[in-house]
Amino acid sequence: MSGHERHDERALPGGEEEPMTAAPLAAADRWLMRACLYVPLAALLLFFALPMGFIAWRSLMQDDGGIGFANYLALLDTPGVWQATRNSLGLGVATTAITLLLAFVLAYGMERTCMRGRRFVAAALTLPLLAPSLVLGLGLIFILGRNGIVGQLLGIRPDIYGFHGLLIADVLYALPQAVLILRAALRCADARQYEAAEVLGATPWRQFRDITLPGMRYGLLSAGFVVFTVTITDFGNAVVIGGDFSVLATEIYNQVSGQMRFGIGAVVGLLLLLPAALSVWIERVAAQRQAGIGAESAQPPQPRIARGRDGLYAIACLGIASAICAVVATVVIAGFIRLWPYRLDLTLKHYDITVSGGYASLWASLAVSLIAATAGTLLLFLLAFSVRRLSGWPARAATLLATLPVGVPGLVLGLAYVFAFNEPALPWGALYGSLFLLAMCNFYHYHTQGYVSMATGLRAVPAQLEEAVAVLGGGVGRLLADVHLPALRITLWAVAAFLFMRSMVTLSAVIFLVTPELSLSAVTVMRLDEAGFTSQAAAFSTCIMAVVGAVALLLHRLTSRCRVP
Amino acid sequence: MRSHRPARSRSIRLALGLLAGLAALPAAAGTLVAYTALEEDEIKAYVAAAKKDLPDIDIKVLRLSTGDLGARILAEAGNPRHDVIWGWALTNLLDPRIVDLLEPYAARGSEALAAKDKAADGKWFAATGYMAAFCVNTEILAAKKLPLPTSWQDLAKPIYKGEIAMPNPVSSGTGYLQIAALLQGMGADAGWKYLKALDGNVAQYIKSGSRPCKAARSGEFAIGISLAFAAMQSIEEGYPLKMVIPSDGAGYELEASGLMKSSKNKADAKRFLDWTLSPQAAGLYTRYKEIVTIPGTPRSKAATAAGLPADLSGVLFPMDFARSARERDATLATWQKQIGR
CATH class of the missing domain: 3.40.190.10 (Periplasmic binding protein-like II)
Incomplete structure (x- = not known):
């Protein structure tokens, strides 16, 4: 079944519907197309489904040595778990609502207006991605904590710990991921629809309501689901700024690291997959409703100057961007201060880091992140491309698997990798303790965000263009090279950068995979912080951000040089 | 222009070498892997000294916090990657699943420890707390x-x-x-x-x-x-x-050490455990630790700095x-x- 092309119905811009007629693929091409699906699918099975299978097995292993559902039943009696569930859901909904609103303003401002400072906004938005999770929490405490800058200035002791602090931190953390998806969605519109609307005399509001919003429905849904899921699975912010506000991710930590009990931790980890699984179903419904917007000569809308609107968006976007910068900058500055917040003279001494392995881990992280970004982007591209062209159960299974990883808390993923790969008898056991396995772990941790961005971006590729290439005798190779790669160039770079940045700083999974010889920079930051060297942790975080920034700039230079003038 | 071929084959060889290097090798003879929850600057000082006293052993240390280390040890229990547990909260170590992973070994010097500072069956001993x-x-x-x-x-x-x-x-x-x-x-x-x-x-x-x-x-x-x-x-x-x-x-906690049953390098693991009770090690402990269990160790600088009385039994809960x-x-x-x- 897998070789059949999908015959979905796609609406033409004019509104009339016409079934897409697919030209038959040559035999060799059919094999190539299948390879495009099966390679990423096999990787998903090995690096995601297999480890999670071990977690499912663990969730059935009872304390008495038997197999059964005792852990699931024990969960019902675990004190505090209902409170944590309610807290997580409430926090997830609030974070999603606020993040989507802000992310929409940011994405729209950057894609559809001529506002000033778009580069600054884009750069500021990468900060929460490339900063170790400690940085956001620490920055917020430095600014809004009981002894923070704001409190000092106003002479009060504000209480940021708990729901509100966690809400701010999670919005900051989720915002760039939502913007990544929404920008990809906004890029796939057709300027001619707007021109037609203009001719018909539609007001800008009407155009927004009838063209922009419907075209973004898929992107908004995906972004909402990603934000909700990363919020309920995030541990880093919850532990630093969450105070007594318990959430499911901290509940797992209490079980696994606090009390060395894997059973209930595994159960909660599996239950957190539910929102992600649900979203796959919602996405399918949404995708059926979404009119195909790509047309053969679709032209991306070129924003026109509109002073009032541009000014408003500039104020809003620059405001958000400045707030993000302020949080991160506070931590960067604290790394240069002798003793924050008591002795404020500047010093470089915190950069002299000799404990916790020193700077060596920075280079290991760089290698891991480069592998995660290149291998990850390639696999994601092949996957998104092939499930668009192929139907049948392998494609459906791949879509489901691709969407689930976001629901797995890092701690559970790390445990899953130990269970699955610390098995010398099995062929993949040799990977344990390797740089490559760490790279795969980091990539699959953020697989969903990359996949959703890629799939959203692919919707911009007009089906008619694909048909035209097929009719002219172009095979899969031509299709990729002439249609998809050019259309997706920006999204590909955005996804690669995203994977690279997250891989540099993600922590909770890799705690289980680092070895005495191979440590990562995020672990060094954690160790410095645990040992009480807060300023050194800030300094090391600054170094990580500087390295990521330098690599991003380098890539930017390289890509802009090969850009067709 | 010269041919690119040699360069390419060299880079292929390099890549293969890297790939081989990427796969972790289990601790070989002469290499010792210790999992610990001791503090960063102590580890640095202890390992430097131990390497001087045991120059033929390549000591590798993984440091995680007490809770994270427990999860890691238990998760890896099917195929442990370390030879010794070194300085880890006794309350956590006494979990039967952890004790099961340990092999009795009466480290040199452990005979002098008080009964409460070592296991009756020799599976663990605590030099510090x-x-x-x-x-x-x-x-x-x-x-x-x-x-x-x-x-x-x-x-x-x-x-x-x-x-x-x-x-x-x-x-x-x-x-x-x-x-x-x-x-x-x-x-x-x-x-x-x-x-x-x-x-x-x-x-x-x-x-x-x-x-x-x-x-x-x-x-x-x-x-x-x-x-x-x-x-x-x-x-x-x-x-x-x-x-x-x-x-x-x-309240106080003892930091216990023990030999892993699964160790493939027990000879060196034992020598390292012996070293953690040696006078050289005890000398270093006094720099960092309020509680040193090794008898005859001079009053620790840390305890003096903490303003502790000479007899700790007055301030410590009898845990x-x-x-x-x-x-x-x-x-x-x-x-x-x-x-x-």
């Missing part, structure tokens, strides 16, 4: 015109309401050791009554053992119930902090670690039901 302490921010205390608390009973006074941060016993070993000490010291009834009174003053139960001290030193709270180590480190960094060892008794480990689940369940937030 750490104790609970209050981290008190003197600036906040002065600004709020509060007296310096000197005991657990003081902390329950209403004047400190909202100014105390304490580790959450459900997520932190330090937090558990503190409530276990209070419950063992006062007895269950008085202990729970006290914990409830204390709860009225606690602003936040923080999820790690050292973080309450960090919150206190940065002025977020006036008092952080934490560890003596964290307090001394903060004072050394220059924070306006005073360490208080509660006069009505401080029963086997009981702490055994009652852990029940105690934490009660804590969560009666106090947990």
